Amino acid sequence: MTFENNFINHSKEYIFLDNETLLNQREETFKKIFQKNYDKKNNESLKNITITDLSKFEYFYKPKKEDSTISLIDNFNYEIRVVNGICKNYEDDNIEIRNLTNLDFKKFLNQNNNYLDDIIIDFNKIFLNSGFIFNIKSNSKLKIRLIHSTSDNFTIFQNNFVNFKKNCDVQLEHYFNFTHNSINNINYNINVEEGSVIKHNIFENFSNTNKLYLTSNTVCEKSSSYNQNTYNFSEGFVRNFHHALLNGEFANATLKGCFFLKNKNVCSNKTNIIHNAEHCSSDQTYKGILNDHSKANYYSNTFVHENAQKTEGYQLSKGILLTDNCSFFSKPELKIFADDVKCSHGSTIGPVDESALYYLRSRGISKNEAMKMIISSFIEEDLQNLDIDGAKIISNNLSDYLSSLVDD
């Protein structure tokens, strides 16, 4: 279907049909892309993606509400299933979650992600068809499992708002398990209020008939800590673009990720941290293993405003290329306007350490096992935030990945 047809088809389903400003915004964004009125050459949001892929799709979205569930596994331990972009409305002493309605237009008007200059966000704005608002109440100490899944060839354009109120302590386990031929353009606006400590683990693993464009935009207030880890084992295309703004002093943001690619898979990654207050620290670390004809990119960016003295910023990107046919592009940027800072970045790309492999094999360890040991050690420090369940999932995924990779 053409981009234009999709646009017209979707028009009737747009949530904010009665808000003129948003309607105009939608129309303008459509025009911008339709008239190719954007940076085509150096547009980071289009790296490894073609605009044709994005605009020529079969727009289809007819979800049923019944599938979504929310359950309390035990005290302070929730499991929330978001099926086809829809959640079940629910509220208790700790959390409140509900689907967006057309009364939520204000949130969209105030939403400030225009500065991102991101074509994927533009598509999200044009075709918006779902979203939820999720509040975690003050002082809650919770574990939440949030599962996104699909039950048909849906095209999901979703915008969610997650608000961690003051002094929360939350571990959010976030799963993306898609089936069929779905396209998922999901944007999260996350707000971490003063004193909250959030661990956010994102597990991406689905077949190559599905696509995920995941974007998050997190604001960290004073003395809060937001720690995000993405684990991408998908055979389908994944784009992980994550942004964090450190907006109050003594806040910390960590955006980490690792990805494991094979066949002709492609994965596009970006992290971006803006320091806008004193005494904040940040860490951006992505690691990737690439096999076969796979392809990946990683942009990272630390931006330190003039007023953000005593900043500590750290960036690292590491890639292991297993064949001659894969490629990895990395661009770690530092943009610094304050002088009392300690910022650094490191980046390495190369093959598996042959001498380590040789050493292990000379001790009688099989090539498969040796590879697994080396690659496990490569991501070991990224597993520290995981609980037992999470660690098990990663370990299983890693075994699957490695078994397809070594033939001895």
Added chain:
Amino acid sequence: MIFLNINNLNVSIEGKKILNDFNITINEGEVHAIMGPNGCGKSTLANVLAGNEDYEVNSGKVIFKDENLLDLNIEERAQKGLFLAFQYPVEIPGVNITPFLQASINSKLKNHQKPELDNLSFAKLLRKNAEELGISSDMLKRSINTGFSGGEKKRYEILQMSILNPELSIFDETDSGLDVDALRIVTEGINKFKDPKKSFLIITHYQKLLDYIHPDYVHVMRDGQIVKSGDISLATEIEASGYKNF
């Protein structure tokens, strides 16, 4: 002449009080040792005397060679003859000792209206003193303190002291992290440098260093104050029963 007199000195860092009505007098040619448990304010004393700007002097007086020391900035104090041998000498990559120390000695000579040393005479002086301290010419080629072992760093401090020829040398826990051999080499360097015109303030946690240096006075410091003064026997007492009796 008043050589060094510290009178009711009160010092804090980030609002926390460290030195509390601290008093001491050191005369020309004397060797004083200050001992005390961790956190008693020993290192603060050394850094306040050197002019470290992280510390805030709340009240009190410090007279050094008849002048108000607290009016001078870091380099002016150094040029006046105060030397601090650092506990952890900082690494300065890419900077060689020769231009560094030559600029340093010349700033002092200039301050005393004496002729400055030219490259050749400085190089000779440096080589001679380095040889005496058993510092290889190879080590002189490296960047200041960069990649040095703990012992090498301390020897480097002694070398700088021997060239700058200060009237008051303060040693801030020079013995920390040194093995016995390194300790001996360092203390030999200090002893060689002793003369009736020079004074020393040795700050240490352990008695060991004092076995080699033989101070004239030993002071015990606690909670930002000197709580007891005496001779070397005080150090022996501490070695035997620790600081709990003070």
Added chain:
Amino acid sequence: MDTETSQTLDKFAQDKYKYGFVTNIDSDRPKKGLDEEIIKFISQKKNEPNWMLTWRLDSYKKWLKMSDPKWANIQFPKIDYQDIYYYSAPKGFEKKPKDLSEVDPKLIETYNKLGIPLEEQKVLAGVAVDAVFDSVSVATTYKGELEKLGIVFCSISEAIQSHPELVKKYLGSVIPPGDHSFSALNSAVFTDGSFVYIPENVKCPMELSTYFRINAEETGQFERTLIIADKGSYVSYLEGCTAPQRDTNQLHAANVELIALENAEIKYSTVQNWYPGDEDGKGGIYNFVTKRGLCKGKNSKISWTQVETGSAVTWKYPSCILKGDNSIGEFYSVAITNNFQQADTGTKMTHIGKNTRSKIISKGISLGHSQNTYRGNVSFLRKAHKARNYTQCDSLLVGNKCGAHTIPYIDSKNNSAIIEHEASTSKINEDQLYYCRQRGLSHEEAVSLIVNGFCKQVLQELPMEFAVEAQKLVSISLEGSVG
């Protein structure tokens, strides 16, 4: 920050330019602006053969269709290409003087003021100088001695006459005129520059040196330098630049091409001290330079070293194309920006051949209100087996009104290749300052010493004669002393 530190910083921020004098010499200039007529005029002035004129005109046609590159982190008003003089020669240079007695004494005096004596007996032993004054090469010293070895060291205009086959073969072979707008512009209107050819197995016994100077007002300087090192040869080339102090901005869009054949090595060092503009950011040179080296043969090596302290805006990426197997590319850079200077500089290492190696060491120092960006691209193509890159870029911020930015692009398409990249940004270490001052150094001396130490890895790559000068320049850029 304590008051003393800020005082010292203020002092640093008031850097004075000591090469800002103007030499009063009548210039021979055609009208302002760029069109085919001007290009024909330049070509005719230089008595060029027809193929050269055609090349220029083709480049001009390409330029007409292009716009200036926009991706750099620099801001400046749009350049009015019709408001620039494209040719300026000191009067009396219609024909190149045979020896120095024919040169206007004022010119010789100018170069003496710059510390570049042209009189051969005064020339530093071992440095041959080709001085470019505005658009004309003034004199080439030591020419005779080099000729004996078969080395060609002359102005590019002269080379077009005397070695057309070499110029034809290599000019534009590394930087094609259509590469980007500045290279097209330069190819159309370049006026002079140096040409070097080192024959097979000859090790050039002395440093070759060019000294560029922009004198005439509103004159763009478009030199073109071409250096060819034939099989097994070696050459070290130095380039120094200054310009007088003026309120208006002047454009400098040079192109430098290096070609190293099998087993050859070229070392190219630059000390760039163009007028940076005043404390308020008025005036100064726009330094939009394209420098690219091709390691064409096996085991060849090209090494760039630059100390960039001048210019209002710098846009410069000395690069290496590592085509020959086992070839080596190096880039060592110090960039200091002060007041309202902007620098976007770095390198591009393209690994094509097997076992190619590259090394990048970049040191950026920002002061005042300046913006200093490192931009570097390292790419390993499919066949770059066992290629290696090591990159280290460190930035130092002095004062809290400036910016330091690091933008590396790292692209690997070969799994046996290894890229290592490290970068850091910080302010001057307070502990180091304390240590130096405890030894009696003033705040200013201490900063200068620490910054020089910070740059050491790069400065030590410069040839002896230059290293000392560069060290002083680094201190001057920080100190703001006039003499």
